[in-house]
Amino acid sequence: MKHEPITSTVEQVPFADLYVSELNPRTIFDPAGIEALAANIRHLGLIQNLGGLRDESGKVVIVFGGRRYRALALLQDDPRFATVPVRIAPDQATAETWASSENHQREQPHPADEIREYANMAARGVAVPAVALAFGVTEAHVYRRLKLAGLPAPVLDALKAGEITLANAAAFTVSEDEAQSLAVLERVRGQGYSDHQIKQMLKSDAVRNTDRRAVFVGQEAYEAEGGRVTTDLFADQSYYEDEALLHELFTAKLDAHAGTVMAEGWKWA
Structure with missing residues (x-):
């Protein structure tokens, strides 16, 4: 079966000509979340377009992007948001498809592109909570991506x-x-x-923190002697970079411990 491509256009529509459709899948909104999203859009601009369909009167009914629409309603004191980019569906059937699938099948960016985009935003001084809000992800997700940005x-x-x-x-x-x-x-x-x-x-050439020598010496004592530790950002693990120093500290502490035990009356330790 041959499928015809769906044609749609992005138009700049006066905000006053927009309203939310009953088809919009999001019906329950946290007012505090909408206010935070509005603050984010004011700072960063509208990153994702709304989607809608022109009705018989010429107005545009929004079928996806209800949260963004409500946030934009709080920004009408800013002339930048007097008109809004909206992707216009060619017909009612397409609009209904968009409404039912947009939240579940939104194309995800490639991790490499996402890492670089988050890094660029962080370099511009955008806080992690704002980045998370802009992309609809958790702050923990943003932090993990930023760890890869270096x-x-x-x-x-x-x-x-x-x-x-x-x-x-x-x-x-x-x-x-x-x-x-x-x-x-x-x-x-x-x-x-x-x-x-x-x-x-x-x-x-490095020694893991689970090595018996590392456990016995301890990270604090190792670092106090100039030892360098590298932490694995994605696992509960670290690496002691100077094995010779670690072994030296291990031997010294072991000898000192043995001396203490022998002083208590043991003939050997």
Whole structure:
């Protein structure tokens, strides 16, 4: 069966000519959330268009974007929002389809593009709660993406190209050595390595915080002697970078502990 493409246009429509359709799937709104969204739109502009259908009188009935419409209603003191971009459906059937599916099948950006967009907004001084509100995601989601924003550009390029997975990209955050990261990237791209294997390559000389020496010495004592610790941002794990120093501290503490035990009357420890 041949499917004809749906044609739609984006038009600038006076806000006074808009109203919400009963087809709009969102019917319950938190007033505080609408106020926060309005503040966000005032600061960032309208990132996502509304969708609607012209009625017989020439006005536009909004079939998706009810929250944005209500937020825009609070911004009519600002001439920037006197007219609003609206995607106009060509017919009633299309409008009904939009109304039922828009909230569930909105196209999601590629993680690499999302990471870069969040990073750009953060660089402009946009707070994480505002970014989350603008994109309809949780603050925790934004923080996780921003942790990936510091990766070397070729790593994000490889993610976008499908040569590594998102979990693979997250594994690269354990390294602060860009040259090493790029060398490992060339080795793993397109080869199906796991994130665990990538971390092993990046931290082959480091000691995990679960190592008995690290547990015995303790991070505070290790860092007090100049030891450097790298934290895995996506796992409850860290790496002690100077194994020689850790071993030295471990041996010294073990000898001191043995001396204490022997002083208590033990012949050997």
